[in-house]
Amino acid sequence: xxxxxxxxxxxxxxxxxxxxxxxxxxxxxxxxxxxxxxxxxxxxxxxxxxxxxxxxxxxxxxxxxxxxxxxxxxxxxxxxxxxxxxxxxxxxxxxxxxxxxxxxxxxxxxxxxxxxxxxxxxxxxxxxxxxxx
Amino acid sequence: xxxxxxxxxxxxxxxxxxxxxxxxxxxxxxxxxxxxxxxxxxxxxxxxxxxxxxxxxxxxxxxxxxxxxxxxxxxxxxxxxxxxxxxxxxxxxxxxxxxxxxxxxxxxxxxxxxxxxxxxxxxxxxxxxxxxxxxxxxxxxxxxxxxxxxxxxxxxxxxxxxxxxxxxxxxxxxxxxxxxxxxxxxxxxxxxxxxxxxxxxxxxxxxxxxxxxxxxxxxxxxxxxxxxxxxxxxxxxxxxxxxxxxxxxxxxxxxxxxxxx
Numbered sequence: 001x002x003x004x005x006x007x008x009x010x011x012x013x014x015x016x017x018x019x020x021x022x023x024x025x026x027x028x029x030x031x032x033x034x035x036x037x038x039x040x041x042x043x044x045x046x047x048x049x050x051x052x053x054x055x056x057x058x059x060x061x062x063x064x065x066x067x068x069x070x071x072x073x074x075x076x077x078x079x080x081x082x083x084x085x086x087x088x089x090x091x092x093x094x095x096x097x098x099x100x101x102x103x104x105x106x107x108x109x110x111x112x113x114x115x116x117x118x119x120x121x122x123x124x125x126x127x128x129x130x131x132x133x
Numbered sequence: 134x135x136x137x138x139x140x141x142x143x144x145x146x147x148x149x150x151x152x153x154x155x156x157x158x159x160x161x162x163x164x165x166x167x168x169x170x171x172x173x174x175x176x177x178x179x180x181x182x183x184x185x186x187x188x189x190x191x192x193x194x195x196x197x198x199x200x201x202x203x204x205x206x207x208x209x210x211x212x213x214x215x216x217x218x219x220x221x222x223x224x225x226x227x228x229x230x231x232x233x234x235x236x237x238x239x240x241x242x243x244x245x246x247x248x249x250x251x252x253x254x255x256x257x258x259x260x261x262x263x264x265x266x267x268x269x270x271x272x273x274x275x276x277x278x279x280x281x282x283x284x285x286x287x288x289x290x291x292x293x294x295x296x297x298x299x300x301x302x303x304x305x306x307x308x309x310x311x312x313x314x315x316x317x318x319x320x321x322x323x324x325x326x327x328x329x330x331x332x333x334x335x336x337x338x339x340x341x342x343x344x345x346x347x348x349x350x351x352x353x354x355x356x357x358x359x360x361x362x363x364x365x366x367x368x369x370x371x372x373x374x375x376x377x378x379x380x381x382x383x384x385x386x387x388x389x390x391x392x393x394x
Binding site for chain 1: 158159161163164165166167168386388390391392393394
């Protein structure tokens with residue numbers, strides 16, 4: 001577990017240098033795109049609150065917050081990643097799959113998102129085979 | 134268990150990320166709910182009637198499987214488990230085939246009832262015709278007030294495999310006082326057991342099959358290790374049980390994910 005978190009941390013650092021992450025950072029930094037920056041700030045606030053409630057196992061509220069964040073800023077990958085986790089926890093597998101795919105699409109080099117998605121896929125693929133989905 | 138845990142080993146990298154204005158992350162425990170494979174809400178009772186055992190005679194696959202599944206269902210399902218005599222399904226099939234052979238001289242009997250011939254994995258398939266006998270299962274269902282019937286085949290047999298195995302070659306301490314564990318790769322012959330349970334769930338009201346599933350589990354031991362067959366059987370069944378229980382009740386898979394800010 002320790003190894004995994006370490007590797008995730010390092011890969012996250014690498015991901016920051018990746019084109020997708022760079023674009024987002026530049027966007028958040030402003031460069032005259034005030035509306036985007038506002039949307040990102042609002043989304044971040046929702047995500048932060050979502051994490052807080054998820055840590056208290058209030059997953060329904062977490063889903064609502066992450067949904068709000070993804071809706072406010074659809075280019076914010078953490079919102080989709082967290083939303084996918086919350087959906088997964090609730091057994092909403094199809095929506096979780098869509099949300100993970102969106103997060104991966106936005107930040108293909110983010111290893112934390114990749115790792116989450118891989119773990120989810122193991123379960124999802126097994127269920128899909130069973131139900132012939 | 135909800136948790137905010139960052140491994141100490143990662144703290145330096147995390148601090149660097151945070152210092153650089155990087156988003157932080159939280160490892161969190163989740164429990165993924167898996168819906169049951171079968172809707173058993175219309176049943177109050179379950180009858181693990183018996184199995185057709187094949188393979189090694191070291192373990193009575195029929196008796197042991199019935200005993201194990203009944204005890205698991207008693208403690209981990211909402212259904213009332215019917216305690217009834219275990220049906221000798223293999224003998225029933227043999228008897229039917231003998232009767233059929235007597236009526237049609239060209240038909241091949243599978244063996245005499247009670248004869249202790251080992252049934253191979255392939256031969257087990259010939260016995261599976263009994264699961265499609267709707268009238269037979271409906272009759273059993275009527276006898277036990279329309280329960281969910283659990284039956285099937287269980288093949289358990291010794292196996293041997295050869296291949297490269299990674300072994301630990303002992304411990305040593307390096308110049309910095311760190312403990313080192315060496316590994317060596319060696320070609321080895323190993324022995325073990327294979328377990329192939331095929332479970333059939335039958336509606337006791339109609340005699341029809343609701344669902345069936347089959348898996349193959351194998352376990353290998355060092356040649357020098359003397360593991361009793363019964364112990365291997367339980368080890369293998371232990372791997373299969375979550376899947377069996379998930380047929381009747383919802384299960385939760387525990388795992389961790391990373392929430393990102």
